Amino acid sequence: SLGDTAVYNLLVIYALFFMTDIAGVETLAAGHIIFISTIWNAFSIGLIGYLSDRFSFAGGRRLPYMKASIMPMSAALVMMFTVVKGSALFVGIYYTVVMSLLMTAHSFFMIPYEALGADMTTDSGERTSLRSYARFFMGLGNLTSIAILLPLVKLLQSEGLSQERAWQASILGIAVLSALSQIATCRWFSSKTTGLPPKLKQQKTVIKEYWEVFQLKPMRLLLAVTLLVCIANVFSSSSIAYFMKYNLSISEESKSVVFAVMTGFGILMTPILSACTKKGDKRIVMAGCYIGAGILSIGFGIFGINSLLFLCLYIIAFTIGSSAYWQLIYPMLYDISEVDEYQNHRRREATILSLSKIILKVSNACATQLLAGVLFFFGYEPDMLRQSRTALWGIQISLTVVPGILFLTAAVFVLLYPISKTKHEELIRRLRNRC
Numbered sequence: 417s418l419g420d421t422a423v424y425n426l427l428v429i430y431a432l433f434f435m436t437d438i439a440g441v442e443t444l445a446a447g448h449i450i451f452i453s454t455i456w457n458a459f460s461i462g463l464i465g466y467l468s469d470r471f472s473f474a475g476g477r478r479l480p481y482m483k484a485s486i487m488p489m490s491a492a493l494v495m496m497f498t499v500v501k502g503s504a505l506f507v508g509i510y511y512t513v514v515m516s517l518l519m520t521a522h523s524f525f526m527i528p529y530e531a532l533g534a535d536m537t538t539d540s541g542e543r544t545s546l547r548s549y550a551r552f553f554m555g556l557g558n559l560t561s562i563a564i565l566l567p568l569v570k571l572l573q574s575e576g577l578s579q580e581r582a583w584q585a586s587i588l589g590i591a592v593l594s595a596l597s598q599i600a601t602c603r604w605f606s607s608k609t610t611g612l613p614p615k616l617k618q619q620k621t622v623i624k625e626y627w628e629v630f631q632l633k634p635m636r637l638l639l640a641v642t643l644l645v646c647i648a649n650v651f652s653s654s655s656i657a658y659f660m661k662y663n664l665s666i667s668e669e670s671k672s673v674v675f676a677v678m679t680g681f682g683i684l685m686t687p688i689l690s691a692c693t694k695k696g697d698k699r700i701v702m703a704g705c706y707i708g709a710g711i712l713s714i715g716f717g718i719f720g721i722n723s724l725l726f727l728c729l730y731i732i733a734f735t736i737g738s739s740a741y742w743q744l745i746y747p748m749l750y751d752i753s754e755v756d757e758y759q760n761h762r763r764r765e766a767t768i769l770s771l772s773k774i775i776l777k778v779s780n781a782c783a784t785q786l787l788a789g790v791l792f793f794f795g796y797e798p799d800m801l802r803q804s805r806t807a808l809w810g811i812q813i814s815l816t817v818v819p820g821i822l823f824l825t826a827a828v829f830v831l832l833y834p835i836s837k838t839k840h841e842e843l844i845r846r847l848r849n850r851c
Contacts, residue, residue, distance in 0.1 A: 465770020479618025
C-alpha cells in the first residue's frame with residue numbers, strides 16, 4: 417500500500433501542477449493529456465480485472481501480474497516527472513504516452529493486490545481490519561509522496577541542482593522506495609496464497625462479465641459513491657498546490673506543514689474508523705464522515721481560508737471524508753463478492769474492484785479536465801507570479817465548495833447501500849448451506 421499510494425498521489429496531486437508550472441505545458445493541454453491517459457487507463461483496468469480472475473500463472477492469479485508491473489511502473493514514474501524540450505506537439509505526445517504507461521503499470525499491480533483482500537477471508541470484520549492495516553501503510557505512502565517531496569526538491573535545489581533536476585532526482589528516490597515496498601509485498605504473499613482461479617462452467621466475454629456485475633444494485637450505489645468522492649478528491653488535491661502558491665503565497669516549509677497535517681491526520685483516522693466500525697455499521701460511519709466533511713468544506717469556502725492555520729483545519733475536515741472512503745470502500749466492495757456468488761454463482765473479486773477503478777479513473781479524467789477548464793474560465797495564467805482576484809476565487813471554490821457538495825451527495829448513496837453487517841453474515845450462512 418505504501419508504493420501503490422505514493423504513485424497514485426503523485427499522479428493525482430502533482431501531475432497537473434508539474435506539467436503546467438515546471439514543464440511549461442499550457443493548462444488546457446495538460447488537462448487534455450491527463451484526460452486521454454486516464455480514459456486509456458480505464459480500458460486497461462477492465463482488462464486486468466478480467467485476466468486476474470480467470471488466468472493463473474506460476475505463483476497464482478494475482479502475484480504474477482503484480483511482479484511484472486513493478487519495474488515498468490518505476491521507470492515510467494521517473495520519465496513522467498522529467499522535463500522534456502521540443503515542440504508543443506512532441507511534448508504533448510511524450511507526456512500522454514508516458515502517463516498512459518505509468519497508469520497501466522500501476523493498475524496491473526493495484527487490481528490484483530487489492531483483490532487479495534477478498535481472497536483471504538469472507539468475514540466482513542476481518543476485511544475491515546485488513547483495510548485498516550493497509551490504510552496505515554497508505555499513510556506512509558502519503559508521507560513519502562506528499563509531505564516529503566517538496567522539501568526534498570528544495571533541499572536538492574539548495575545543493576546546486578536545477579529545479580528540473582531536483583524534481584527528477586526526488587521522484588527517482590520515491591520510485592525506488594515504492595518498488596522496494598512492492599517487491600517486499602510480493603515476496604511475503606508468495607508463501608501465503610495459492611491464487612487458484614475458480615472453475616467456471618461458462619466463460620463469458622469481458623463486456624458480459626462487467627455487465628453482470630454492474631447489474632448488482634449494491635455495486636451501482638458504490639459506483640456512484642466512487643464517482644462523487646473521487647471528483648471531490650481530484651478538485652481538492654489538485655487545487656491545493658495552486659491555493660498554497662497563489663492564494664496564500666506560503667513558503668515551502670509551510671507547504672510541508674500542510675501536507676504533514678494531511679498525512680498525520682489520515683494515519684490518526686485509521687484506528688478511529690476501525691474502532692467506529694467495530695461498534696457500528698460501516699455504512700453509517702462512512703455517511704457520517706461524508707456529511708461532516710461536506711458541511712465543514714462548504715463552510716471554509718464561504719468564510720474563506722486566509723491563513724496557514726485555517727488551511728490546516730480545512731485539510732483535517734477534508735481528510736475525514738477521504739479517509740472514510742479509502743479505508744471503508746474496499747470492505748464494502750469485497751462484500752459484493754458474496755452477493756455476486758449468491759445471485760450469479762460466480763466469484764469475481766478483481767472484476768468488481770476493476771469496475772470500481774474504471775469509474776474512479778473516468779471520474780479522475782473528467783474532474784482533472786473540468787478543473788483545468790475551471791482555472792482557465794476564471795482566468796488562471798500559469799506564467800504569472802500573481803493571479804487575478806477572479807482566478808483566486810476560482811481556485812478557492814475548487815478547493816472547498818465543490819468537494820463539499822460532492823461529499824454530501826455521496827452520503828445519500830452510502831445510506832442507500834443495502835448490505836449491512838447482519839445481512840452479510842446471513843448471506844454467508846446461506847452460501848454455506850447451499851454448498
